[in-house]
Amino acid sequence: MDFNFEVDEVTIRREREKARALRKQGWWQNRIAKGVCHYCEKSFPPKELTLDHIVPLARGGRSTKGNCVPACKECNNRKKDLLPLEWEEYLQHLKDAIES
């Protein structure tokens, strides 16, 4: 077993709790009030934005301000469904679409 990549249930539960608390804080309310998805940079009503961990908790990410970003439902679903490499490609595709 490789302990470096092992994230235990207790840690994940604790980080989820932290994320729930973060969602009630002013800085998060301000972030979603802007209504912009961190990934696709499109505008959404604040209530449609969810808190997403850039580095997922299961991969050792934490519920810190730097790791929590607003994401629209579409990006959130894609991130869940895609492998990390496919997700990178999706982000690159979004950037290309914005620049061209």
Ligand SMILES: [Zn+2]
């Ligand atoms: Zn998005």
